[in-house]
Amino acid sequence: MSMPITSLPPHHRVSPPSPTTYISANKDRYFSNHPTILLINRSSNSKQLKQIHAQMLRNGLFYDPFSASTLVSAFALSSVQDIDYAHKLFDQIPQPNTYTWNTLIRAYSSSQTPIQSLLIFTQMIYQCNEVLPNKFTFPFVIKAAAELLDRRVGEVVHGMVVKMSLGSDVFVLNSLIHFYESCGCLDSAYKVFLNIPVRDVVSWNSMITGFAQGDSPDEALKLFHEMQREGFRPDEVTMMSVLTACTKKLDLEVGRWVHSNIEKNGIRGSLNLNNALVDMYVKCGSVEDAQKLFDKMPEKDIVSWTTMLVGYARSGHYVTARRHFESMPSQDIAAWNALISACEQSGNAKEALAIFNELQVSNKAAPDGVTLVSTLSACAQVGAMDMGGWIHVYIKKHKIKLTCHLITSLIDMYSKCGDLNKALEVFNSSDDKDVFVWSAMIAGFAMHGHGRDAIGLFKKMQESNIKPNGVTFTNLLCACSHTGLLQDGRDFFKKMEPVYGITPGVKHYACMVDMLGRAGHLEEAISLIKSMPMPPLASVYGALLGACKLHGNVEVAEQASARLLELEPWNHGAYVLLSNIYAKSGKWDKVANLRKQMKDVGLKKEPGCSSVEVNGTVHEFVVGDNTHAQSKLIYGKLNEVFEKLKSNGYEPNRSQVLQCVEEEDMQEQALHLHSEKLAIAFGLISLTKSQPIRVMKNLRVCRDCHNVAKMISEVYDREILLRDRYRFHHFKAGDCSCKDYW
DNA sequence: ATAGGGTTAG
Numbered sequence: 130m131s132m133p134i135t136s137l138p139p140h141h142r143v144s145p146p147s148p149t150t151y152i153s154a155n156k157d158r159y160f161s162n163h164p165t166i167l168l169i170n171r172s173s174n175s176k177q178l179k180q181i182h183a184q185m186l187r188n189g190l191f192y193d194p195f196s197a198s199t200l201v202s203a204f205a206l207s208s209v210q211d212i213d214y215a216h217k218l219f220d221q222i223p224q225p226n227t228y229t230w231n232t233l234i235r236a237y238s239s240s241q242t243p244i245q246s247l248l249i250f251t252q253m254i255y256q257c258n259e260v261l262p263n264k265f266t267f268p269f270v271i272k273a274a275a276e277l278l279d280r281r282v283g284e285v286v287h288g289m290v291v292k293m294s295l296g297s298d299v300f301v302l303n304s305l306i307h308f309y310e311s312c313g314c315l316d317s318a319y320k321v322f323l324n325i326p327v328r329d330v331v332s333w334n335s336m337i338t339g340f341a342q343g344d345s346p347d348e349a350l351k352l353f354h355e356m357q358r359e360g361f362r363p364d365e366v367t368m369m370s371v372l373t374a375c376t377k378k379l380d381l382e383v384g385r386w387v388h389s390n391i392e393k394n395g396i397r398g399s400l401n402l403n404n405a406l407v408d409m410y411v412k413c414g415s416v417e418d419a420q421k422l423f424d425k426m427p428e429k430d431i432v433s434w435t436t437m438l439v440g441y442a443r444s445g446h447y448v449t450a451r452r453h454f455e456s457m458p459s460q461d462i463a464a465w466n467a468l469i470s471a472c473e474q475s476g477n478a479k480e481a482l483a484i485f486n487e488l489q490v491s492n493k494a495a496p497d498g499v500t501l502v503s504t505l506s507a508c509a510q511v512g513a514m515d516m517g518g519w520i521h522v523y524i525k526k527h528k529i530k531l532t533c534h535l536i537t538s539l540i541d542m543y544s545k546c547g548d549l550n551k552a553l554e555v556f557n558s559s560d561d562k563d564v565f566v567w568s569a570m571i572a573g574f575a576m577h578g579h580g581r582d583a584i585g586l587f588k589k590m591q592e593s594n595i596k597p598n599g600v601t602f603t604n605l606l607c608a609c610s611h612t613g614l615l616q617d618g619r620d621f622f623k624k625m626e627p628v629y630g631i632t633p634g635v636k637h638y639a640c641m642v643d644m645l646g647r648a649g650h651l652e653e654a655i656s657l658i659k660s661m662p663m664p665p666l667a668s669v670y671g672a673l674l675g676a677c678k679l680h681g682n683v684e685v686a687e688q689a690s691a692r693l694l695e696l697e698p699w700n701h702g703a704y705v706l707l708s709n710i711y712a713k714s715g716k717w718d719k720v721a722n723l724r725k726q727m728k729d730v731g732l733k734k735e736p737g738c739s740s741v742e743v744n745g746t747v748h749e750f751v752v753g754d755n756t757h758a759q760s761k762l763i764y765g766k767l768n769e770v771f772e773k774l775k776s777n778g779y780e781p782n783r784s785q786v787l788q789c790v791e792e793e794d795m796q797e798q799a800l801h802l803h804s805e806k807l808a809i810a811f812g813l814i815s816l817t818k819s820q821p822i823r824v825m826k827n828l829r830v831c832r833d834c835h836n837v838a839k840m841i842s843e844v845y846d847r848e849i850l851l852r853d854r855y856r857f858h859h860f861k862a863g864d865c866s867c868k869d870y871w
Numbered sequence: 872a873t874a875g876g877g878t879t880a881g
Contacts, residue, residue: 206873235873265873265874268874298874304874338877372878408878433879462880473881498881499880499881500881
């Protein structure tokens with residue numbers, strides 16, 4: 130063997146050196162036993178293949194279509210995977226046959242650039258006097274169209290299939306089913322499926338998979354039964370798709386049945402199938418079953434370990450999850466992601482941020498888009514904007530792909546941390562916005578009380594032909610509610626079903642009840658609740674109760690809280706609201722009674738907790754907190770603040786102190802100790818005047834704190850942003866962005 | 872000589 134060819138001349142077709150040397154096409158098979166061909170088939174490295182190429186050029190074997198094709202396919206499809214080289218080779222072949230074309234189209238269809246498949250296919254058709262596509266060509270081309278999610282291309286190819294009389298080839302039709310499913314056209318896929326003259330297992334599997342992965346797990350299960358009725362034996366892939374359906378349905382019983390069905394059918398419990406089973410048990414809520422299977426799996430891979438980790442983490446077994454994580458053979462980024470997202474989703478955002486930091490310091494894996502989505506969401510929860518901004522920079526620096534998911538998270542983080550302008554900047558700079566991106570921005574406007582902007586954005590969204598979903602409407606109605614845009618809200622709600630095809634859910638009703646109640650239309654709110662087609666959730670009564678407090682309606686409040694406590698006996702918010710309503714109307718006996726009830730049930734008022742971020746560190750304060758290192762300074766500042774405010778006419782508003790403190794000065798003290806006041810005081814001493822004080826609170830802000838914040842913003846000339854459980858308050862020059870409508 | 876279907880983290 131001699132010099133390898135490392136570079137080939139520019140793409141152009143060369144003619145064979147001497148036509149007499151070659152054997153005609155019908156004797157192609159002669160070469161399949163040629164030593165060089167055998168060598169190609171045994172060769173698995175690129176250098177060796179290139180040497181063979183050189184030899185074939187010299188001895189002329191390259192100009193035999195069969196031999197050249199074998200070489201192309203070795204480069205394109207074997208472990209060598211050098212498609213570029215294969216393509217260059219292809220361009221050198223004088224008369225590629227259909228097999229050669231197919232090889233290249235096939236290689237590209239599962240490459241990073243499936244579009245190349247389509248381009249080569251087009252070339253192939255334009256030279257139709259030489260060769261024609263055959264039944265092998267189409268599955269590759271259709272696969273490329275599926276990869277590209279190009280519905281139009283696929284439909285055109287489908288047309289060609291029919292014209293070329295391949296419309297009943299089961300391989301081609303199975304690919305078409307898969308294609309239509311990846312483009313989200315389950316109906317078309319099903320039509321193809323129904324029209325297959327003789328189906329095979331793959332036809333059934335493809336269709337079951339389509340239903341399972343789409344939003345029709347019930348259809349998938351139905352088809353699974355039908356398949357068995359028609360005498361087909363399910364295989365491993367069938368069972369995996371059926372498990373996907375169970376997982377979607379969150380139906381443990383059906384899942385267990387499938388598990389036994391697998392054993393009954395004698396399907397080999399492969400690694401993949403076992404992984405799918407573990408995943409089903411985890412998602413359907415039985416970590417015990419998942420663990421039982423995991424423990425006896427003969428072979429485990431990183432997916433098995435990660436799935437089990439997710440199981441522990443989601444079920445709240447954090448210590449077990451951590452131990453499992455430590456004992457994993459290797460911790461890839463997916464494992465870290467599972468840990469981070471589990472913390473973030475179970476409301477333990479601080480822990481999620483700690484783990485992210487640990488990942489950064491350990492340098493064991495590189496954060497990817499998924500990591501950042503979870504971490505940003507944790508930042509949003511605790512209001513850690515410095516950290517969130519740092520991640521934004523990280524994304525740019527490491528050129529992490531800005532998916533819609535990531536953009537949504539960034540918008541959400543900036544909005545929830547109080548920087549609506551940054552959120553808008555991200556929104557405006559993204560050129561490919563999906564429904565979630567739009568919805569997140571609408572939510573941003575909503576929580577900052579920019580109702581008109583939210584409505585304006587909703588209109589723009591429609592001009593961009595993005596269809597709103599249920600979440601979009603929740604955010605939109607929420608925006609109307611916060612800004613008191615009663616009529617707009619009513620209109621949107623009315624149009625949801627007939628115009629946008631979205632059935633109002635409990636959340637939408639809760640928004641409407643809140644909107645109507647807040648605006649004083651209690652009767653309308655009550656009759657809306659009565660008209661609900663589904664049982665109202667606690668949030669609906671919670672909204673009504675809030676409205677009662679605002680408008681001092683004791684009778685309705687009693688009914689609403691009774692219903693609320695039926696649903697959620699542990700809901701302290703209900704007790705506190707009702708107690709405040711009683712207190713406001715002077716019904717002290719009822720207040721005392723309620724307090725006793727709370728004690729009997731063993732409920733304590735959820736402690737108020739506020740945090741403020743200073744130079745990247747989030748400082749947390751609970752009511753009457755004295756654990757902070759600068760506690761003395763903070764209380765000193767607080768006293769100074771009250772002196773100053775009093776000389777400016779401040780009077781404490783005690784209406785919302787839970788009446789467990791009878792003495793007046795004690796009440797005043799309790800008021801002064803509210804966590805948001807501590808956080809604001811800390812902000813005053815540790816931030817410069819140009820930095821807004823951003824406070825995040827777990828409960829609703831009380832009247833008095835709201836009032837104090839307004840005054841501080843004027844007297845100290847500071848900007849204060851306060852996020853409570855419900856919305857943002859933006860205090861500036863003595864006013865609040867909520868215009869006291871909250 | 873060539874083909875189609877499936878599992879983890881948001």
